[in-house]
Amino acid sequence: MDFEDTPELADFRARVRSWLDANAVRRTDQLFMSMEGEEAFREAKAWYKAKADAGFACLSWPSEYGGAGLTSLHDVVWAQEVENYRTRDGYFVIGIGNCGPAIQHFSTEDVKRELLPRMASAEDVWCQLFSEPSAGSDVAGLRTRAERDGDNWKINGQKIWTSGAQYSDYGVVLTRTDPDVSKYRGLTLFMIDMRQPGVEVRPIKQMDGGQHFNEVYFQDAIIPDSYRLGEVGGGWTGALTVLMSERLAISGIQPTGFPQFLDLVRSLELNGEPIADDPIVRERLATWYSQYAGLQAANKRMITAVAKGGVAGAEASLGKLVGAVMNQEIANFCCQLFGPAGIVSDENLSPERGHFQHAVLFSPGVRLAGGTDEVMRNIIAEQVLGLPQEPRADKGMAFKDIPTGPS
Numbered sequence: 570m571d572f573e574d575t576p577e578l579a580d581f582r583a584r585v586r587s588w589l590d591a592n593a594v595r596r597t598d599q600l601f602m603s604m605e606g607e608e609a610f611r612e613a614k615a616w617y618k619a620k621a622d623a624g625f626a627c628l629s630w631p632s633e634y635g636g637a638g639l640t641s642l643h644d645v646v647w648a649q650e651v652e653n654y655r656t657r658d659g660y661f662v663i664g665i666g667n668c669g670p671a672i673q674h675f676s677t678e679d680v681k682r683e684l685l686p687r688m689a690s691a692e693d694v695w696c697q698l699f700s701e702p703s704a705g706s707d708v709a710g711l712r713t714r715a716e717r718d719g720d721n722w723k724i725n726g727q728k729i730w731t732s733g734a735q736y737s738d739y740g741v742v743l744t745r746t747d748p749d750v751s752k753y754r755g756l757t758l759f760m761i762d763m764r765q766p767g768v769e770v771r772p773i774k775q776m777d778g779g780q781h782f783n784e785v786y787f788q789d790a791i792i793p794d795s796y797r798l799g800e801v802g803g804g805w806t807g808a809l810t811v812l813m814s815e816r817l818a819i820s821g822i823q824p825t826g827f828p829q830f831l832d833l834v835r836s837l838e839l840n841g842e843p844i845a846d847d848p849i850v851r852e853r854l855a856t857w858y859s860q861y862a863g864l865q866a867a868n869k870r871m872i873t874a875v876a877k878g879g880v881a882g883a884e885a886s887l888g889k890l891v892g893a894v895m896n897q898e899i900a901n902f903c904c905q906l907f908g909p910a911g912i913v914s915d916e917n918l919s920p921e922r923g924h925f926q927h928a929v930l931f932s933p934g935v936r937l938a939g940g941t942d943e944v945m946r947n948i949i950a951e952q953v954l955g956l957p958q959e960p961r962a963d964k965g966m967a968f969k970d971i972p973t974g975p976s
């Protein structure tokens with residue numbers, strides 16, 4: 570494939586650049602941007618609304634759902650350009666990147682027209698309620714129940730690690746509706762109003778000081794049947810759509826830390842010498858550059874598939890796996906380079922405004938979110954390389970018969 574922009578895409582790229590220059594901060598001018606607190610959230614909503622008003626939100630969504638009616642290649646151009654800026658888009662990635670595609674696929678026309686435009690303009694924020702205390706990698710083992718109640722469903726149970734639930738107006742929730750069939754067949758996917766009685770959100774404090782994710786408790790929370798996504802018992806298909814969209818969304822924005830490392834190597838001196846002259850730094854630079862270049866090549870392969878009308882496949886897991894590991898390694902290496910200053914995480918005192926110190930504390934979570942390293946390796950082994958499936962002891966067993974502990 571020819572990776573040069575078509576004249577139309579080149580024109581679009583120029584418009585994106587000039588809008589970002591006028592409305593966002595360059596990454597090189599501001600290394601760190603806080604995502605914590607009400608004020609940061611309000612600023613993020615205002616930024617996203619301006620982006621939507623300028624016609625740059627949800628580029629490939631149909632216009633009747635609040636999108637710009639463009640193509641996936643426009644999404645790619647936006648992602649390539651926005652990488653050079655600091656924005657607070659993170660609050661909206663789960664809704665727009667993960668939940669939106671499943672809603673477009675599985676919801677009714679009325680509900681799509683009601684909810685998607687408000688998601689696309691960031692008026693409503695969404696979260697993804699899949700993981701539970703005993704169902705993370707094996708999310709199909711979840712226990713939150715949904716029971717019929719006339720035209721509604723009644724939800725009881727607990728979710729955990731729900732990013733952004735404290736800000737969310739709605740969520741996409743995966744529930745168990747039938748424990749008598751195998752674990753994958755007894756699941757149903759819904760949208761849920763997070764502001765109703767019976768939904769309790771408890772933030773979890775992280776080691777980096779932030780409160781990014783939450784526990785969420787449901788006690789007789791109500792969902793109208795019109796908010797069901799797909800068939801009763803067909804929730805696993807919907808969940809896979811959400812998870813594949815998530816991996817794609819993450820692989821596009823997966824922080825690798827490499828551009829920041831390159832900026833640092835260009836500017837930092839150690840004992841009066843540029844660190845770029847240090848042989849260990851040069852060896853690390855070469856290693857991470859080759860990984861970064863490899864990721865970009867894999868990304869281009871996905872773009873080629875999308876440009877030819879296909880979908881990005883399990884290869885998105887490769888970007889997630891390699892990028893997340895590199896991100897953590899770079900953060901750890903840079904903090905060692907800083908010597909004693911490497912342990913001071915202070916925006917005003919630390920080198921590079923504490924970016925790498927913050928990354929040391931947050932990057933382990935990135936290796937878990939959206940599927941752990943081991944789960945990514947399983948997906949690559951089975952779905953990309955075609956290796957045999959790992960043994961699954963509960964295959965074909967009714968969910969209620971799966972042992973949960975020593976008897």
Ligand SMILES: Cc1cc2nc3c(=O)[nH]c(=O)nc-3n(C[C@H](O)[C@H](O)[C@H](O)COP(=O)(O)OP(=O)(O)OC[C@H]3O[C@@H](n4cnc5c(N)ncnc54)[C@H](O)[C@@H]3O)c2cc1C
Binds near residue numbers: 733939943
């Ligand atoms: C920052 C962050 C944000 C998150 N946001 C959300 C969110 O918004 N919504 C949501 O629903 N969830 C969210 N999660 C949860 C995330 O999806 C889970 O943490 C992840 O799927 C792993 O599940 P677990 O934590 O239960 O670990 P477990 O599944 O218990 O895994 C424990 C260990 O066992 C390994 N393991 C498990 N199964 C296998 C296997 N088959 N083969 C080899 N090794 C295996 C894992 O790799 C891991 O090392 C978030 C997590 C993080 C860290």
